Amino acid sequence: MKNKGEKERKGLGRREFVRMGAVSALAMAFGFPLARALASAAKEKGYNVVTWARPHYEKYSCMVIKQNICIDCERCMDACKNTWNISERPDYYRTQILERHVKAKGEKPLVEFIPVLCYHCDAPACVYACPTSASYKRKEDGIVLVDPKKCIGCKACMLACPYDARYFNEEIYAIDKCTFCQPILEKGGIPACVEACPTGTRVFGDLNDKKSEVYRLLHQIEKRVWVLRPEASTRPRGGYIKI
Numbered sequence: 001m002k003n004k005g006e007k008e009r010k011g012l013g014r015r016e017f018v019r020m021g022a023v024s025a026l027a028m029a030f031g032f033p034l035a036r037a038l039a040s041a042a043k044e045k046g047y048n049v050v051t052w053a054r055p056h057y058e059k060y061s062c063m064v065i066k067q068n069i070c071i072d073c074e075r076c077m078d079a080c081k082n083t084w085n086i087s088e089r090p091d092y093y094r095t096q097i098l099e100r101h102v103k104a105k106g107e108k109p110l111v112e113f114i115p116v117l118c119y120h121c122d123a124p125a126c127v128y129a130c131p132t133s134a135s136y137k138r139k140e141d142g143i144v145l146v147d148p149k150k151c152i153g154c155k156a157c158m159l160a161c162p163y164d165a166r167y168f169n170e171e172i173y174a175i176d177k178c179t180f181c182q183p184i185l186e187k188g189g190i191p192a193c194v195e196a197c198p199t200g201t202r203v204f205g206d207l208n209d210k211k212s213e214v215y216r217l218l219h220q221i222e223k224r225v226w227v228l229r230p231e232a233s234t235r236p237r238g239g240y241i242k243i
Helices: 004-019 033-044 075-083 125-129 156-160 192-196 213-219
Strands: 061-066 095-102 110-117 135-137 144-146 166-169 174-177 202-206 238-241
Touching: 061 110, 061 213, 075 095, 075 192, 125 135, 125 156, 144 174, 156 166, 192 202, 202 213, 213 238
Parallel strands: 061 238
Antiparallel strands: 061 202, 095 110, 135 144, 166 174
16 A cells, blocks of 8 residues: 555546546647547547447457445555566556545535556557557457567657556656556466455456356446546447446
């Protein structure tokens, strides 16, 4: 757990990021015309934020987050950093927990916790913005990765990403981000954050598998499912639900 002062300082910016949902980060990315054009084109095609036509992959990895049962214990963050030897610096992260204060009329403000990570989007602004193809989608499953050998540290992908899901690693002079724990997946495991969560907030699986929990959660009609910043039209592989 990080000290309170550090978390509050970092959490303020993250909360503002969530509240700015009506403003696309693509439009703010210092005038990247390509990213803006791609986002605009995606909007014109009318993609639904949950039920868009998915590209075909043999396995379609996806994460569903049961947002209202997150208790902000940060075990997911600790597991991620420990698994991948990520620095304790607050600006070095692959997953975060945001805070949002919700106030109903006549009631005390309620704090909601929102776990976030890279969503390995089907229309990834980061990949489109990268000038060296260091950021790319794997052909076999569409997971978005970064090749540090090709990365030149220009940070264009960081500016294009509407989820603030990337950071610049000064030690390797390259961008780093969540990989859905791809090396662990290849051995038949699940992401470290999912395994560490004590409440079952994070659910990971193959959306092509109709028997999987992620498929069931995203295709049920009793509860609303949403994604962050749908106006960015990046088609993220991460949905949120309250149970």
